[in-house]
Amino acid sequence: MPKILIIEDEAAIRRVLVKILSEENDSYQVDEAEDGLAGVEKIKNEDYDLVLCDIKMPKMDGVEVLEAVKKIKPETTMVMISGHGDLDTAIETMRLGAFDYISKPPDLNRLLNTVRIALDRKELVVENKMLKKKVSKNYEMIGDSEGISRIKDMIDKVAPTDARVLITGPNGTGKELVAHWLHQKSERSSGPMIEVNCAAIPSELIESELFGHVKGAFTSAAKDRAGKFEAANGGTIFLDEIGDMSLSAQAKVLRALQESRIQRVGSDKDIKVNVRVVAATNKNLKKEIEEGNFREDLFHRLAVILIEVPPLNDRREDIPLLINYFSKKISGEHGTAVKSFSDKAIKLLQNYDWTGNIRELRNVIERLIILGGTEVSESDVKAFASK
Numbered sequence: 001m002p003k004i005l006i007i008e009d010e011a012a013i014r015r016v017l018v019k020i021l022s023e024e025n026d027s028y029q030v031d032e033a034e035d036g037l038a039g040v041e042k043i044k045n046e047d048y049d050l051v052l053c054d055i056k057m058p059k060m061d062g063v064e065v066l067e068a069v070k071k072i073k074p075e076t077t078m079v080m081i082s083g084h085g086d087l088d089t090a091i092e093t094m095r096l097g098a099f100d101y102i103s104k105p106p107d108l109n110r111l112l113n114t115v116r117i118a119l120d121r122k123e124l125v126v127e128n129k130m131l132k133k134k135v136s137k138n139y140e141m142i143g144d145s146e147g148i149s150r151i152k153d154m155i156d157k158v159a160p161t162d163a164r165v166l167i168t169g170p171n172g173t174g175k176e177l178v179a180h181w182l183h184q185k186s187e188r189s190s191g192p193m194i195e196v197n198c199a200a201i202p203s204e205l206i207e208s209e210l211f212g213h214v215k216g217a218f219t220s221a222a223k224d225r226a227g228k229f230e231a232a233n234g235g236t237i238f239l240d241e242i243g244d245m246s247l248s249a250q251a252k253v254l255r256a257l258q259e260s261r262i263q264r265v266g267s268d269k270d271i272k273v274n275v276r277v278v279a280a281t282n283k284n285l286k287k288e289i290e291e292g293n294f295r296e297d298l299f300h301r302l303a304v305i306l307i308e309v310p311p312l313n314d315r316r317e318d319i320p321l322l323i324n325y326f327s328k329k330i331s332g333e334h335g336t337a338v339k340s341f342s343d344k345a346i347k348l349l350q351n352y353d354w355t356g357n358i359r360e361l362r363n364v365i366e367r368l369i370i371l372g373g374t375e376v377s378e379s380d381v382k383a384f385a386s387k
Contacts, residue, residue: 036060217266
């Protein structure tokens, strides 16, 4: 249930706002605060999905409230309420971290649209923060081979810039890992990283997923919804398997890159976005261009920097390190003692043909940990690796 706090010193306006929001969605839990000091106290003690805050108030004005909230709970989404003479101040509050502002007297459609967008974005940001916590623990780039060392050096050079990056390589090589490193080592690391698997989303829904939609844009569009580009504002969007994207969606992505603006499906209103785009594919995009499946102009926009991730068969010297890493990680996940691998077992695994790359290696290591002896032996590998 979304929790909304209204900080407004005029009781009549507070009542109007509560009435509008309650009638719009009976699942909203709406609290009130009669001034800035009371509002900050409520925010200290409660977690709100959205705060609507007046600018001109006694005791503590809206700018002071915004600054205080950003110190105690910086993830709180704030929308400022401005009188006619407060417009310049309202714009300044957005520079300080406010999500948006609405003018008095509040226009019904403008108010509800702002609330819906703010709550949608809040939901996506929360999901992304949960993902980032998992990423920081689970994503490591293991290996000292020449190919991996070269990628690490390139990431260190490219990550601090806003240059677009296209990551290529076979399935299972760890392209998404490179994308996460680019984000985490960038100036945008405190912002969101939003992942989109273009191959997993039906072609008729990909545009809505990327750019959002307005109510009534299509049959199941029951309300306005922000897309992934808006959710990634100030951060990074990772377009995985971009070679599977429809030509129609490619055209809209190209426009977003050229103009830093998007339009929701069913709307002609431009929305400005500040997003770094990192893309990945296992396809040969130059061949896809020749066959008419991928736009050449989009390819050149995306491939400012090209990073090619080598297959595991080209970096066999990293396999002992990967075996050790996965053994510790998987044993921890299963709550069992870490198993060692004999030298002969490691040598045998190094010589296998890893068509499924690191993803396949991980699965094999997990199988050997479950089925193998206290020390995984050469015979265990022969019996259970199924090569």
